Amino acid sequence: MPPAHPFDDDKLKEECGIFGVIGVTDAANFVALGLHALQHRGQEAGGIVAYDPDHGGFNSARRFGYVRDNFTSQKLMETLPGELSIGHVRYSTTGSKGQTQIRDVQPFFGEFSMGGAAIAHNGNITNADALRKELIERGSIFQSSSDSECIIHLMARSLQRNIPERMEDALRRVEGAFSVVAMTRTKLIGVRDPLGVRPLVLGKVGDGWALSSETCALDIIGAEFVREIEPGEMVVITKNGVDSIRPFRPQKSRFCIFEHVYFSRPDSIIGGQSVYETRRQIGVELARENPVDADLVCPVPDSGTPAAIGYAHESGIPYGMGIIRNQYMGRTFIEPTEQIRNMGVRLKLNVNRALIRGKRVILVDDSVVRGTTSRKIKEMILDAGAAEVHFRIASPPTAWPCFYGVDTPQREKLLAATMSEDEMRSHLGVDSLKFISLDGLYRAVGEAQGRNPAAPQYCDACFSGEYPVEPSDMLQKGFQMKAAE
Numbered sequence: 001m002p003p004a005h006p007f008d009d010d011k012l013k014e015e016c017g018i019f020g021v022i023g024v025t026d027a028a029n030f031v032a033l034g035l036h037a038l039q040h041r042g043q044e045a046g047g048i049v050a051y052d053p054d055h056g057g058f059n060s061a062r063r064f065g066y067v068r069d070n071f072t073s074q075k076l077m078e079t080l081p082g083e084l085s086i087g088h089v090r091y092s093t094t095g096s097k098g099q100t101q102i103r104d105v106q107p108f109f110g111e112f113s114m115g116g117a118a119i120a121h122n123g124n125i126t127n128a129d130a131l132r133k134e135l136i137e138r139g140s141i142f143q144s145s146s147d148s149e150c151i152i153h154l155m156a157r158s159l160q161r162n163i164p165e166r167m168e169d170a171l172r173r174v175e176g177a178f179s180v181v182a183m184t185r186t187k188l189i190g191v192r193d194p195l196g197v198r199p200l201v202l203g204k205v206g207d208g209w210a211l212s213s214e215t216c217a218l219d220i221i222g223a224e225f226v227r228e229i230e231p232g233e234m235v236v237i238t239k240n241g242v243d244s245i246r247p248f249r250p251q252k253s254r255f256c257i258f259e260h261v262y263f264s265r266p267d268s269i270i271g272g273q274s275v276y277e278t279r280r281q282i283g284v285e286l287a288r289e290n291p292v293d294a295d296l297v298c299p300v301p302d303s304g305t306p307a308a309i310g311y312a313h314e315s316g317i318p319y320g321m322g323i324i325r326n327q328y329m330g331r332t333f334i335e336p337t338e339q340i341r342n343m344g345v346r347l348k349l350n351v352n353r354a355l356i357r358g359k360r361v362i363l364v365d366d367s368v369v370r371g372t373t374s375r376k377i378k379e380m381i382l383d384a385g386a387a388e389v390h391f392r393i394a395s396p397p398t399a400w401p402c403f404y405g406v407d408t409p410q411r412e413k414l415l416a417a418t419m420s421e422d423e424m425r426s427h428l429g430v431d432s433l434k435f436i437s438l439d440g441l442y443r444a445v446g447e448a449q450g451r452n453p454a455a456p457q458y459c460d461a462c463f464s465g466e467y468p469v470e471p472s473d474m475l476q477k478g479f480q481m482k483a484a485e
Helices: 027-037 128-137 149-157 163-171 215-220 258-263 275-289 305-315 338-342 372-383 421-428 438-444 472-476
Strands: 016-022 045-052 057-064 084-090 108-112 115-125 176-183 188-192 201-205 208-212 224-228 234-238 241-245 296-299 323-325 349-351 360-365 388-393 432-435
Touching: 016 027, 016 115, 016 176, 016 188, 027 045, 027 084, 027 208, 027 215, 057 115, 084 115, 084 176, 108 149, 115 128, 115 149, 115 163, 128 149, 128 472, 149 163, 163 176, 163 188, 163 234, 188 208, 201 215, 208 215, 208 234, 215 224, 258 275, 275 305, 275 388, 275 438, 296 305, 305 360, 323 372, 349 372, 360 372, 372 388, 372 421, 421 432
Parallel strands: 296 360, 360 388, 388 432
Antiparallel strands: 016 084, 016 208, 045 057, 045 084, 108 115, 115 176, 176 188, 188 234, 201 208, 201 224, 234 241, 323 349
16 A cells, blocks of 8 residues: 555544445445445455355455455455355554555454354454464464454364354453454354444344444445444344343443544444534534634534534634545555655645635644644645634544554654643644543533543543553553553
């Protein structure tokens, strides 16, 4: 894959997306459509495994790049027959970042004494290094650099009698965050970690069933959303229906709050709430907390749009598309010269000069990570003749790395980890910079009293530094957690 565009490089990367279908003809075609809808969760590579007893059993295809460029080929899809299939789109959060090998592309497959199984994982195993070392010492031979492969090896060493039980056994050894979709010859299996950090939903499609990272992928195949897989739940789906199992000790849910802010598609539903409406409400809270006298509210497209609409409505300041995004500028854009590369953000974003000129502009964005893109956007706005530039950010300062399936820079590279809010404002060169508070974010997602410090409802470690699961591998490497207050 070519290097990420500078605009994308300053955004947190969306873990991965998983999808599975059972009980429909040409299931792999449904999976390809589902993965297309989940493309925002991973653009490096994708893979599909399908099972058909009359055509070689398990068949798989793994490709680099977008789903649309690979899994729309009739010739390829004809190699994936059957009524049972799972798939995965990948953005690497472990292993060789930026150097994806085909062997790292999921789903992974294992052949066991009771038959084969394929597995696709969204999340991050925080004790993967320790597990890998133990497994290698006991004779396991790893084919990939992915933490997800640990699950297959743990299943292979389990003494349980069938594959679902082996998966339960394996996942009890795993720490961190995981949503898993797996398949055997006759079963589609879905599992969420006990804290429910990463999403997974169940849908009904005709006489069959579907599992997906998000509801938007159910929509694309015409499936009916049934419910979310609950934290700590395993579902085993066959032609006879859905069985629910509780293999883990019950714990208080800590769903990733950044799914509401950025990762999920705005047309998805989380916890019965519209993601779009939640993001609009974030903008409302942001306007209440951080008003400023200005002429125009502009989103940084596309993720800042719903919050900007909410900010404009609450503040009474007109909303306008001051920045236009080139929708055809993808990661595969050919950058033939250094001069073109130096254009950076301008390849993807352009300022609507006629709207901006002479205005005091509020720019609403979802987050500030390194700050490099924010500075470039500010310069573009000023070059277009804006009188003032004010940043309003629809998440609290990102001051801590995520270890649960999101690719976050090292802590010292996070702007908010090394600078105060005023120092960040000066560094970015804007007239004002304000973030929504953590309490404000909680109110926007439905917690009327804000965040309860004694019992937070979400995983908000990237903002608070309070990790619900200790990142044991990173602690071994010297990571310093937030000191107890």
